[in-house]
Amino acid sequence: MFFYTFLPALLNMSLTASVVIVFVLLLRLILKKAPKIISYALWSIVLFRLLCPISIESGLSLFGLLDTPVAASGTLTSSIEYIPNVHMEYPSVVLPAPGIGEAISDTLPQGEEQLVADPLEAPVAIATYVWMAGVLVMGLYAVVSCLRLRRRLITASLVKENIYLADEIASPFVMGLIHPKIYLPSSLGVREQPYVVMHEQHHIRRLDHIVKVLAFIALSIHWFNPLVWFAFVMAGRDMEMSCDEAVVRKMGDGVLADYTASLLSLATGRHIIAGMPLAFGEGDTKGRIRNLASWKKPAIWVILAAVIACAVLAICLLTNPRGQLLPFELGTLQISWAKTLDCRPNEPTSFDLNDAELGELKSRLSGLTIGRQDDDLAGLTPYYSISIQASGYYFSVQGFDTDDTHIALHYQGRYYRINDSEFSQYLRDICAGGTRTSAAEALPAVQEWFDYYNNGEMQWGGRQEINQEAFPGVTFRWTPEQVAAVLEDGEILPLYTGMPIWSVFFTDLTGDGLPELCSTLSIGSGIVDHRILIYDYANGVSYSLEDRMKYDYSLSLKDGLLMVTKQVYNTDNKGEVVENGYLAYLNNTIQIVPLTLAVTEPAASTTNVSYTYEELSEMPAEELLDLFIQNGLVINDDLKASFTEEELQTLFKENFHLWHTGVSAHSDTAFCDLAEQTKVIFDQIT
Incomplete structure (x- = not known):
């Protein structure tokens, strides 16, 4: 270190x-x-x-x-x-x-x-x-x-006080720290001594020797x-x-x-040598x-x-x-919002801004002054995070307190303080009023060509072909070792190779309106690892997720979304899973977007009746949970599978004193989600 x-x-x-x-x-x-x-x-x-x-x-x-x-x-x-x-x-x-x-x-x-x-x-x-x-x-x-x-x-001899004469020197000087002494050359004339002594004494008074x-x-x-x-x-x-x-x-x-x-x-x-200390x-x-x-x-x-x-x-x-300006100019913005409770983040929510909102945000960001770097914030979990992709740059504004006393911009692995609570509140107002779509909904649609990594047995001697409307006159051909493009004139253009290529999916990750080929493939001779390769046929470039002999990466299709599984490298069997997430293209690189629970917007209250906290607290468990479900509370399927209906009612009743404030005593994201929903509905019906 x-x-x-x-x-x-x-x-x-x-x-x-x-x-x-x-x-x-x-x-x-x-x-x-x-x-x-x-x-x-x-x-x-x-x-x-x-x-x-x-x-x-x-x-x-x-x-x-x-x-x-x-x-x-x-x-x-x-x-x-x-x-x-x-x-x-x-x-x-x-x-x-x-x-x-x-x-x-x-x-x-x-x-x-x-x-x-x-x-x-x-x-x-x-x-x-x-x-x-x-x-x-x-x-x-x-x-x-x-x-x-x-x-x-x-051999120096004392003249008076701290003044000495020495035969072996040719120039006067001061020596010593605590009790400095003045040394004069014996050859110095009597007439010149007073001036030289006064000069050296001035050095001492001024602490020049120190x-x-x-x-x-x-x-x-x-x-x-x-x-x-x-x-x-x-x-x-x-x-x-x-x-x-x-x-x-x-x-x-x-x-x-x-x-x-x-x-x-x-x-x-x-x-005397000038460097003599x-x-x-x-x-x-x-x-x-x-x-x-x-x-x-x-x-x-x-x-x-x-x-x-x-x-x-x-x-x-x-x-x-005190601070520095943002190091880049802003262009097209992609904004997402994530809120955390009990140190567990919910899934980011995207916001579509109109031209006026986008212009105002650009203006505020362009004039924003960033404060001191503070990497100590890296060890904290933000209460909320606003991620922004602008002109090829990716950064996020993060708040670490509910009252916005600690706000930072996270950029290229560093944290910079933002001493501007008004700016943070402005962003939060945007997120409160913006058009919301879940991050999952914002991801591009996926077409599966084949997936031998997760489904079926590898066809080692097989060959498959497919056409895409986005690329007329082109036929994509797969063999276990190669994916190629076959043109109308019969010319074959090799795109990428593997040992083997386990799967191919088509999806528009880059947002240019044309799909990329996304594959799980193996590479190596003797020592083999699994990696992800994304081939952008429209631009002739490729991207990969790989970490040779440390992690294996693989793709799968889940609920219509292209997912990434990151596992500890294992030559014989699939290793321990260390991360799951959506496949995304951010900041000109392929990244894994964390797989967390989607934020569910509770429906508007179905009743005009207002309640007090005391009245809700005194309700029977079954009646209390039914009331919140009627007003839009959505219980996660995993919780439904883990608890009986009666157990869920008891759980909600026992935790209501915390959940109505948005705070969960549990670390699981499912409970954090319930707490957040409970607070929103509580505010509506009280």
Whole structure:
């Protein structure tokens, strides 16, 4: 699990910091004439992003302009997530550089293959070990550099307080964290010492010796990012130049020439290595002298403008965006509604919308702002789910509370918060007033050609032919190993093969008005698995449901509907059934629509008599159940087969105190359905 989460989190921090570095470098150019303390302060934003994976949310975040994906990490905090965790069904990369993220995403494995085969685990693990090796090298370098420097300071002599003179150094520096010490080269002239000491003391007062260590830690963590190396160097330069300006500003312009001369006196000889984490020397002498040569006390308005710009940029870059727009445009919508009770979903119900309703829904969806990513919702069962297929995209809006305090959009395996209860209520109003047809009724009609998998014995030497009105001049021919199309001129076009092909059904799954051929077939030599193949003859493409050596798939016809059975792979016998459902074509893929009870609309009340809850509760069991049946209550056939009439009456009476509220104490969907119907009828007759 560590390899799935750590490296993506590290890369997200590094990418976020890279964006901040670019903004800081741009503002640094704009504020070239401003005091260097402003530029130096801006690098603290980069340091924060390099070390902290989360931040608070704000509508002012500049990351919102880049459609940056965010993931919830708390009530007010979130993390930027350009790169998702590896072990997810549909991994996708969203980078701040246009086109690059899409190109990378196209190369990543998608769907169940990614969850089962896990092809990304090995490369991510290797990359993590390489990163660890890099951090180890950086740490060893720091330790060795520190030990070497300490050996050169053994002969250092105390001047006063925390100031030392050393013969083996050529540049002054501060060393230490808790009790920092100032080390001066013995060759430094008496005249230059006051300026240099004041410079180093300003470093200590400003806690630069601690900042330098934190910066080196950040560099060690993000050693693979060249922008971080560049930022480390530039921040060090701004640190030194801001200290130079502070000394000149404190002592007055009259010392400018002498201070510059002191820098020149240190411009020769060896310098402390810039990466030394526990000590820092006075590098980039040439740049510092150039800065002092052009330095003059800035006007108040320049300082004020620079401070305001720095503060605004800090707010914009330190915070994460609150949300993001839907990542696609909407076209034709197919909408379904499913409501759950006691964590058991009823069958989705489809809704046919008129042009006005469809236009309004498109408008609301197009302008909808999606909140933070919150994958914790994946472990919860929604109270209701509104599924929408739009322009080739498939997503759902899900509510997890009856009062709509938790609403999310589920898209490509991720959950995004929707902080808009008005939008959710709008969808629920549509579902309350829309034209309803059950999902089963909405599925296309099916014509069975033959089914040797479930009925009869395979005709190993047989051949069958059939014609379809949708394809005039074409005869479809089956043999156990092949399905082909025979054209009028006698040409035979092979469509697909199997070992054998057990069944063929015709149905219009894609909705183009032309039927596809749907088959159960076996594939393999020695190791054989069963799979489903759908051949779209009109477009010359095929789709399949398969999971070699893990699951077997088969088709069957039930009540005029094409059903899918998913079983544990078994070479000898049919294995354990793990899923049953309708065969459907969604989001350009073949999918299994869950097989659950259909939602039954209760009829209108057959009586004008109104009852109170107390009156209904006091009714005898037989009279109470008969009253609800008269008003449209439909009892599932499985329940009728499992209970006698008297037992059903007792069951209804005992559970009425719950069922009239729509809540069932039973987990079975049949009882959940009864509870839902009971509530609707109760509301009608009371």
